[in-house]
Amino acid sequence: PYWVLWVDEGYRTAVVGSPNGQVGWILNRDPEIPEDRLTAAREVLDFNGYDLSQLERSVTP
Structure with missing residues (x-):
């Protein structure tokens, strides 16, 4: 299972992670993520x- 830890108010960026804290993702609708949302997601x-x-940075088309 994975937990949705955070979603910005425009549903453009989300943070998802495993319950044990081993694996997490910052997901963004666009290839480029604005610095403010990246900072919030990292926090x-x-x-x-x-x-x-x-x-690690990974860009998918």
Whole structure:
């Protein structure tokens, strides 16, 4: 299972993670994510105990 940890008010960016804190994703509708939403998403992951040093950038068309 995965938890939806956060979604911005426009439903453009979401943070999803595993309950054990091992795997998390920042999902964005567009290939580029504005800095303010990226910062907010990272803060949500950090607050929930995810290791931010493991974040990798991946762009899918």
